Amino acid sequence: MAVYPAGVVLLMAVLAVFAPALLPGWAIAVLEGILGVVLVWALLFFRDPHRETPRDDALLLAPADGRITDVETVEEADFIGGPALRVGIFLSIFDTHINRAPCDARVERITHRRGRYVNAMNPLAGKVNESNNVAMVRTNHPEDRLLVRQISGAVARRIVCAVREGQRLAGGERFGMIKFGSRTELYLPASEHVNCMVRPGDKVKAGLTPLVRYLDL
Numbered sequence: 578m579a580v581y582p583a584g585v586v587l588l589m590a591v592l593a594v595f596a597p598a599l600l601p602g603w604a605i606a607v608l609e610g611i612l613g614v615v616l617v618w619a620l621l622f623f624r625d626p627h628r629e630t631p632r633d634d635a636l637l638l639a640p641a642d643g644r645i646t647d648v649e650t651v652e653e654a655d656f657i658g659g660p661a662l663r664v665g666i667f668l669s670i671f672d673t674h675i676n677r678a679p680c681d682a683r684v685e686r687i688t689h690r691r692g693r694y695v696n697a698m699n700p701l702a703g704k705v706n707e708s709n710n711v712a713m714v715r716t717n718h719p720e721d722r723l724l725v726r727q728i729s730g731a732v733a734r735r736i737v738c739a740v741r742e743g744q745r746l747a748g749g750e751r752f753g754m755i756k757f758g759s760r761t762e763l764y765l766p767a768s769e770h771v772n773c774m775v776r777p778g779d780k781v782k783a784g785l786t787p788l789v790r791y792l793d794l
Contacts, residue, residue, distance in 0.1 A: 625675050630749025630784045634717045635794035637679040638748060639781040640725045641761035643668040646777060647700045650767045656686070656712045656724050660767040664788050666781060667698045668730075668759045676727060676753045677784040678746035679763055682713035685722075687742055696731050702760050703728050709736045711752065716745065719791065724764035727755050749784030763788060 630638065643666040653661035668674055692707040707729040715721050727736045738753040746752060755761070765771065772790045775781060781788065 625751070626673060628749060628782070628784045630677075630747075631787070632748070633787075634680070635791045636748075636787045637723070637763065637765065637789040638677070639666065639783050639786040639788050640676050640679050640763055641666045641668055641781075641783050642672040642674070643761070643781060645775050645779045645781060646698055646760075648773055648776060649700075651764075653724065653764050656710070657722055657764055657766055661724075661764040662767045662771065662773060662789070664763045664773065664775065665700055665703070666761045666763075668755065668761065673783070674754045674756065674759065675751050675783060676725065676755070676761060678713070678748055678750045678752055679723060679725065679788070680748045681716045682723060682746050682748075683716055684711060684740050684742055684744045684746065684752075685714055686710070686712040687738060687740070688712070689736070689738075692729075694729055694731055698760070702730070703762055706730070706760075707736065709738050709753075711738060711740065713746070718794070719770075721766050724762075726762040726764070727753060728760040728762065729755060730759045765789060 645664065646667045647663070647665040649663055650660055651663050652659070653663070688710040690708050690710070693705045695702055695706060703726055709727040711725045711727070713723045713725065715723065727738065729736060735756045736753070737756070740746065740752045770791060770793050772792055774787050774790055
């Protein structure tokens with residue numbers, strides 16, 4: 578999760594100072610101002626704030642910062658194996674882009690798929706865009722199958738997944754990020770025993786905001 582873009586911008590800013598023979602003074606000043614703004618934005622984009630994750634086995638927490646775009650029941654035959662509740666989160670370029678585990682879980686399978694780069698606000702982006710599926714199984718009761726899908730957007734071009742199959746994650750633990758605007762989806766088995774706690778338009782924070790509560794725990 579290194580801040581490579583910020584480092585590149587900083588290097589360019591330093592080099593601009595030593596290029597008076599190539600550019601007039603006013604051009605260097607303008608360039609330095611632009612690079613300074615870009616540097617601040619890059620540092621803000623790659624920020625990784627410390628968060629105290631709620632410890633409640635009945636909750637599934639947001640896997641990403643952003644705004645809820647859709648909450649619906651869909652068919653997810655690949656890993657969930659039937660009807661699934663899908664909660665979609667759109668991450669703008671101003672949101673923190675660190676992905677976090679929704680609960681204590683074990684990573685069962687990681688599947689990367691190449692695709693397009695359409696607007697990540699569209700729920701169809703999960704079907705056509707480049708994506709990375711992190712399939713998990715809760716390590717607490719109920720041992721449901723969960724799927725966190727990292728989806729690229731119109732600007733995003735790189736999905737980072739820093740976990741491996743078989744690895745155990747604690748609720749709220751960092752496992753990856755999507756660079757420069759994207760979408761993250763959480764899938765879980767649709768059931769009368771779960772209560773979705775968010776609706777479209779809600780703002781959420783990874784590892785902090787409860788998305789779902791198990792009613793029988």
